[in-house]
Amino acid sequence: MSKSGERSQTFQHIIDASLQLFNQEGERVITTNHIAERxxxxxxxxxxxFRNKEEIISELYQRYVKGMAEQLSAALKHSNSIEAMVGAMEKTLRHIWSFRFLPKSMPSLYYLHPELAENHQQLSRGQLAGKLAQLFARLREQEVLQGDDKQLAHLVQHxxxxQTGWVTTLKHSATPSELERMVKDGCRSLLYLVAPYVNPRYRPPFDRVCARYA
Amino acid sequence: MSKSGERSQTFQHIIDASLQLFNQEGERVITTNHIAERxxxxxxxxxxxFRNKEEIISELYQRYVKGMAEQLSAALKHSNSIEAMVGAMEKTLRHIWSFRFLPKSMPSLYYLHPELAENHQQLSRGQLAGKLAQLFARLREQEVLQGDDKQLAHLVQHxxxxQTGWVTTLKHSATPSELERMVKDGCRSLLYLVAPYVNPRYRPPFDRVCARYA
Amino acid sequence: MSKSGERSQTFQHIIDASLQLFNQEGERVITTNHIAERxxxxxxxxxxxFRNKEEIISELYQRYVKGMAEQLSAALKHSNSIEAMVGAMEKTLRHIWSFRFLPKSMPSLYYLHPELAENHQQLSRGQLAGKLAQLFARLREQEVLQGDDKQLAHLVQHxxxxQTGWVTTLKHSATPSELERMVKDGCRSLLYLVAPYVNPRYRPPFDRVCARYA
Amino acid sequence: MSKSGERSQTFQHIIDASLQLFNQEGERVITTNHIAERxxxxxxxxxxxFRNKEEIISELYQRYVKGMAEQLSAALKHSNSIEAMVGAMEKTLRHIWSFRFLPKSMPSLYYLHPELAENHQQLSRGQLAGKLAQLFARLREQEVLQGDDKQLAHLVQHxxxxQTGWVTTLKHSATPSELERMVKDGCRSLLYLVAPYVNPRYRPPFDRVCARYA
DNA sequence: AATGAATGAGCCTTCATTCAT
DNA sequence: AATGAATGAAGGCTCATTCAT
Structure with a gap:
């Protein structure tokens, strides 16, 4: 049953354990010895x-980006419903949370591994920003959002x-209920960001959604 | 003429050299030995x-915050003129740039030195956010900005x-002209963020300022 | 044939090298770098x-105590013969000699590692003193020694x-023949200490033994 | 008023501060910087x-020996009264306590400063042991003690x-009342050591004194 | 595939001591 | 006499990575 793209079980386990430890203790603190020991x-x-520690991080980064892309693709499919959009937003935040060490560590990793930086620019500024721009464009077509190209381009960036700013301010661990709170706060924050570009016609349903995050 | 608060020249030199090296190579890469050697x-x-490396970082952090606070205070004094405001914004971005290793390293430093995190929450979320909120409130009084309290609170956060997102995406070094470009981009980005809350009456002068950053 | 309690060969080598260097040069002088280099x-x-230098010392200390306990146990088995007793005494002194850095360094190590002090109290004042007390009690039963409980308790302490005073006054290294001399002196000293409590009935054999150490 | 042998006040202060710190924290732990800072x-x-740290220790050692010698000299003057003897013994123990870092650190210092070892042999085994031997000899003359030369020589050594064993087992600090207890215990221990050599004729007063330390 | 002992450059830090002032 | 900044060798220890088995 082993398809060519399939990775060994051990590979997956290492990824899982690393993610957990990196999120909880910080990539800088966790050594490869720690991971193996755990x-x-x-x-x-x-x-x-894995050839080295960087490769683990790199693999995690790719999964992070892949997950983000999937969320955005899913959102694109349901871009007509504000409800669905916000649902996707929540899922995205949860996904970011589950890889939270990455936004926290990335900038300092660039210094160590400049390749990561290029990669990141390409993927995050490129692929993900592209998808997000697409999503906002679609919403504008559907007259949910309004704004000129430049405005929407900046909205994407913001x-x-x-999103990144949100995770980096959170503490490293959280109980499930704390996480709910955090996600709510994050959604509200993002909704406020988008709000000025919501088409007045869609304001009532938008406000109804916002009310849930107050 | 040595005032009480004055630190020794060497102290200042170490701070300067550390800042330079941290900005260029990354705090994680630069050791105390590197600093001394350089x-x-x-x-x-x-x-x-300095008792240890952390103390150097801490001192730099305090100067960073102090500088930010000063920029905001200066902006408060000239809060009637949009021109002056934007000038302050530029200065702020330049200041952040000159301490750019900090926004990049801070989140990963929290893992190492949890005390820094608390300190940071208090200063950044507290003092600086407070001053920024004050500034926006003042601008609303003067009918430059509009928006309810919640909107402005989120505007502060965003x-x-x-600002932080801006620096973290920049490369570590830049020629003066590259820096000019970056600062311009940053200002424009921030202006777009604020734009939806600009009072229509102040739209013309605001747009004129924006035009300079296009 | 590897039993569960068996330590690796390297572990043992490190212990051996450390003991040798500590005895010859002093624990304070010998660094972990020295040991590795040697x-x-x-x-x-x-x-x-080893997690750290302290753990090496701790391991050596445990072996020291274990050896002491074994000597005392052996002595208990032959407690009927004065000859055997003195033989055990000699062996004990040789054992102390082979760990001589410990009695010399222990008191100053307490300052550095207070945990060691507690451990030591428990083992030396506790286990070893207990065994020695047992031995003297047995000898009293057999009417080799005499004295009330308090006297014997103090005899144990003295x-x-x-024993400790003996090693600490010796120089750090010695030729085999010098060692013989030292051990003889030590035995004589201990015999003089015990002498007042020897039952008059056993005085002749005791004196005969003593004569060998004159 | 400054006699030739008189040391400056500062010299004395340094000695005092060093002694205090060495006793409390251990010579190994206390640096010259600590002393100056304190x-x-x-x-x-x-x-x-002081030329170096060793010279401070050496000076303290000389004072320690001088104090011991004085106690012994004083004891010699009153060697007829058992009461006075025991009083001197108490004083001696208090003196040792006030220099307690020395017996604890001496053996490990020999490794660092072999000169100290020679010096110590000469003074402690030589001068002090000589005085103590003299004292015991005097007491034998007065028929307070009995025993042949060898016995008394060993008694001196023991x-x-x-005495040394006593301090090294004590903790580093003590309240006045704890100190009283310790000194009592130490005296009792020494009395038990001497007891076998007390002339039966002097047994009753001796036992009376002992009773005070029970 | 997997083991786990071994590497070694390098990290942060200390501290007895010196020396220009 | 005294200051206190400066020295720099050395100390304990880490950790990403390798390699013989």
Whole structure:
């Protein structure tokens, strides 16, 4: 059943354990030895599956971007309903939260691994921003949003920055209920960001949604 | 003429060299040995003036916040003129740029030094956000801006996040002319963020200012 | 054939090299770098087997106490013969000699690692003193020694102190023949300490033994 | 009024502060910087009065020995009264306590400063042991003690070792009442050591004294 | 595939001591 | 006499990575 693209189970386990530890303790604090120890595997095993620590981070980054892209694609499919949009927004925030070490560590990682920076520019500013722009454009077509190209281009940029800003201000761990609160706050913040560009005609349903996050 | 609050020259030199190296190479990459080596001083000298690396960062952080606070205070004094406001905004961005390693490293430093996080919350979310809120409130009084309290509160938050997001996306070094470009881009981005809350009456002068950053 | 309690060969080598260097040069003088250098291994290897220098000392201390306990247990088995007793005493002194850095360094280590002090109190004042007390009690039962409980309790204490006092006055290295001399002197000293409590009936054999150490 | 042998006030202060810190925190832990800091003087001043740290320790050691010698001399003067003897013993223990860092650190210092070891042998084994031997000899003349030369020679040695053993087992700090207890315990221990050599004729007064330390 | 011992450059920091003033 | 900034060798320890098995 092993398709060509399929990664070994161990590969996946290492990714999972690394993500968990990076999120909780910080990538800078967690060593490859920590990861192996936590998983009860040898460091050798870890280095059999990954050339180095950077490769783990890189893999996690790709999954992060992939998840973001999927959320945005899903949102595109339901771009007619404000409800669906906000649902996608929530999911996106949860996804960011589950990779929260990345927005926190990325900028300082650029110094260490300049390749990551280029990669990131390409993916985040490129692919993701592109998708988000597409989404906003679609919403404008449907007359949910309004605004000229420049305005929407900046909205895209601001939207991403506020998303990132949101996670970086959160603490490293949270109980499920704390997370609910955080996600709510994040959504509200993003809604306020978008609000000025909501078409007056769609204002009532938009405000109804906003009310849920007050 | 040595005032009480005055620090030794060496102290200042270490701060300067550290800031330069941190900005260029990244705080994570630069060790206390690097700093001493670059300055052609002994490590002992460095540790005579600072208990440890964290203390250097902490001192830089305090100067960063102090500078931000000063810019905001200056902006408050000239809050009647849109021109002056934007001038302050530019200065603020330049100031952030000159401490750019901080917004980039802060989130990953929280993992290492949780005390910094608390301190930061207090100063950045507290003092600086407070001053910014004051500024926006003043502008609303003068009918330059409009919006309810909640809107302006979120504007404050977004404004800070976009400022931070701005620097973190920049590369580590830049020629003077590159810097000019970056600052312009940053200002424009912030102006777009504020734009929806500009009172229609002040739209013409605002647009004129915006035009300069196009 | 590897039993569960068995430590790696390297572990043992490090212990051996450390003991040798500590005895010869002093624990305070010998750094972990010295140990690694002397063994022609990397510092990393040393720290792979021991968390820190204290752990090496702690391991040595445990072996020291274990050896002491074994000597005392052996002595208890042959407690009927004065000859055997003195043989055990000699062995004990040789054992102390082979860990001589410990009695010399222990008091100054308490300042650095207070945990060691508690541990030591428990083991030395507790376990070892207990065994020694048992031994003296047995000898009293057999009417080799005499004295009330308090006297014997103090004898235990004095015996330990004189043993310790003995090593601390010796120089750090000695030729085999010098060592013989030292051990003889130590035994004689201890015999003199015990002498007042020897039952007159056992005086002749006791004096015969003493004569060998004159 | 400054006699040739008189040391400056600062010299004395440094000695006092060092003794206090060494006793409380351990010579190994206390740096020359600590001493200067505690005294609110510059390190330069400290090094003006002492060539190095060792010289401070050496000076303290000399005072320690001098004090011991004085106690013994005083005891010699009153060697006819058991009461006076025990009083001297108490004083001696208090004196040792006030220099307690020395017996604790001496053996490990020998490794660092072999000169100290020679010095110590000469003074402690030589001068002090000589005086103590003299005292015991006197007491034998007065028929307070009994025992042949060898026995008394060993008693001297044991006496010194138990004194030293006594301090090294104590904790570093103590309240006045704790100190009283410790001194009592120490005296009792020493009395038990001497007891076998007390002339039966002097047993009753001796036992009376002992009773006070029970 | 996996082990896990080993590497070693390098990190942060200390501290006895010096020396220009 | 005194200051206090400066020295710099050295100390304990880490950690990404390698490699023989």
């Amino acid at each position: 998983m009860n595997i040898s460091t050798g095993k870890l280095y059999y599956h 939207f991403q920055m506020v | 300055m052609n001083i002994s490590t002992g000298k460095l540790y005579y003036h 404004f800070q996040m976009v | 063994m022609n291994i990397s510092t990393g290897k040393l720290y792979y087997h 015996f330990q102190m004189v | 005294m609110n003087i510059s390190t330069g001043k400290l090094y003006y009065h 006496f010194q070792m138990v």
